[in-house]
Amino acid sequence: MLKVYNTLTRKKEEFVPQEPGKVGMYVCGVTPYNYPHIGNARPFVTWDVIKRYLRNRGFEVKHIQNFTDMDDKIIKAANTEGVSWETITERYIEGYFKSIDALNVQRADLYPKVTEHIPDIINMVQRIIDNGFGYVIDGDVYFSVEKFPEYGKLSGRKLEDMQAGARVEVDSRKHNPMDFALWKSAKPGEPFWESPWGKGRPGWHIECSTMSLKYLGETFDFHGGGSDLIFPHHENEIAQSQCCCGDYKSFAQYWLHNGFITIDNEKMSKSLNNFITVPDILKQYPGEVVRFFILRTHYRSPLDFSEERIKEAQAGLLRLKNAFELGNEILEKAGNTEKDTQLEEIAEKAMADFYEAMDDDFNTALAIGFMFTLSKEINTYANNVINKGTDFDAVHFGKLMQVYKDMAAVIGIFESSLEMPEADDGEGISPEEIEALIAERAEAKKNKNWGRADEIRDSLKAQGIILEDSAAGTKWKKA
Template structure:
């Protein structure tokens, strides 16, 4: 039974789709005025795994993710470079797709753009005015938060507290300092569209409400994004959307938000010069390593980016990949028996544990832990067959490898090159090294110190040094 943490209710809830067998999800996308940064990458990767798992569970998933291709930042970037706003958005939308492709993120079903939905947005704004929630002042249209009695329910904020803490507004025309723009009148030199209220462009929040309702209907399953979007963006989405829906309590049923990313335990900020873009990271690490780094932490937990942590992720991913390669190498062998039926039991339990982790609010960190457990089984068995002459049971070993492949497909790894060496030492492969390390660990557990020392000394003769620590055994070339 899948349970998800719903930001709206502040608790884990059993997931019940609006339509049996189908899932609709809307995820807030990027504003394409610069390359995506590591903070942007986290929700992309998170929702990709969520979608992969839902599909694995048999759901048909409709995934919508927008581009905010009209914004103050885009206008500023265009003016700075002396180019059109379209030039800016086209450049960075292209950059976005290159980044997510490198991260093994599968494409959404649709990427709607704000500028392609101006008539839809105008219709929604007009409806909010007709319903008594919007008001017009000199070509600007605002949403009256006081008229939506549930305002603040997503973020847990109270309107009276927000009013008391509001800064002095330059625009004193608003009925309430917390009222937000649905439509903004055009300033000189800005792009604009004609509307019943004059020349202007959409406010920030109205776009996502318009596009999610258009493509997913008044009631859909998931709405997601980063924690920074809870207020005001998603709070305002709920307000204006519910006030447009025929059923007042419609709109998204489950709200999921990923945690923040820090850089070396500091908040990511341009002023601190620790603002890391995905293209910059990809110059140093393969995209699959960056993806694996993100997924080793539960999506709701804070995630700190550092060189040490991403190197640890790289080493961990290599261990999993080596087991995968070693297992596939063994599958090519002939002379099969059916002597190891316990392999099928190991595979069944491993997948049950993996699914239990994913059913608990998509706990990829725990699920990956079960992948490491299974990789150890693969290494030990393969080593017994390859180096000790044990009987080879291809039928049941294939079941083990099929489960391992299923897990990898959900996590989204082993799909692209890691740009790592295929051999080291005197021809010994990393997969063989890992298998021997696993055997050594088993020997030490059985207090077979002679065999453990024999493995260590054998690897040393081949130019491989082992380093034991509380975290496990690492190897390096001498």
């Protein structure tokens, strides 16, 4: 039974889809005005695993993720550089895709953009006004929070408490300081669209309400993003959507929010300027390592970033991958057909443990722990076969490896090389040359010419090639 922690109710709940066997999920995407930093990457890796797991369990998943490609920050960036806003958004949308591809994040089913949904947004704003929840002032349209009795239910705040703490200069035209813009009138020189209220553009929040409604319907299963979106973004989305559709039970049923990535225990954010971008970290570590680093911690916990911890993740991932390769190696051997019931038990137990962990609010940290346990079993078994030439149950070992592979597919690892991209630039030594040197070294070893053998090994190591001897011969890999 899958349980998820729902921010709306503040507890773990059994997941019951709106439609049996199907899942609709809307994940808040990025505002493309900059390259994503690793804090931005966390929700995308997290939701990627959620999606992979749900699909693994047989759900048909529809995943929608927006681009908020019209916003103050985009206009500002365009003005600063003296280019059009389209230049900015195109550049960073491309940057976004490059980043998540490197992190092995599978693409969403659709990436709707605000600027391609202006008529839908205008229509929704009009419906909200018609229902009595919105009001127009000088070309701006505001949502009246006092009209919505459930305002604050997601973030657990009371309107009164928030008013007490409000400290930005309040637009005195607003009925309530917490009222937020559905539609903003255009200032001179700003991009705009024609609307019933004059030239303007959508406010922040409305795009997610509109596009989730359009592609997932009035009621769908999951909505998520980083914890900082709980208020005001998601709170406002709820208000807009429910007041548009006139049913306080509609909209997303399960709200999942990931914790922050911190640096020196402080939130990584663009405004604090203490962030590390995904493109930058990818210059030093393979995407899969960054991904693994994120998934080693439960998605709701804070995660502190440091060089040391990413190195730890790298060491751990390498361990898992070594077992994967070792296991695959003996699968190439014939084996026998004698049934090894112990192998079968190990495989079943591992799968059950893994599912149990993932069923508990997508506990990847625990699930990965079970992968380590299984990797030990694989190493022990495979080493025994290789070193002692023992006969083995190929069928059941194959099944065990399949379990390991299935786990890896949910976590999204072993799917790309752990080598750094630049190592593949055609520079350096070719595989043929390496093989030739290994052959020469084998000959030297045969003649007990240890000096030459070690010389070859050291020289390859200096070029980033690691040799591993075993009874079955010598393997090589890049460091």
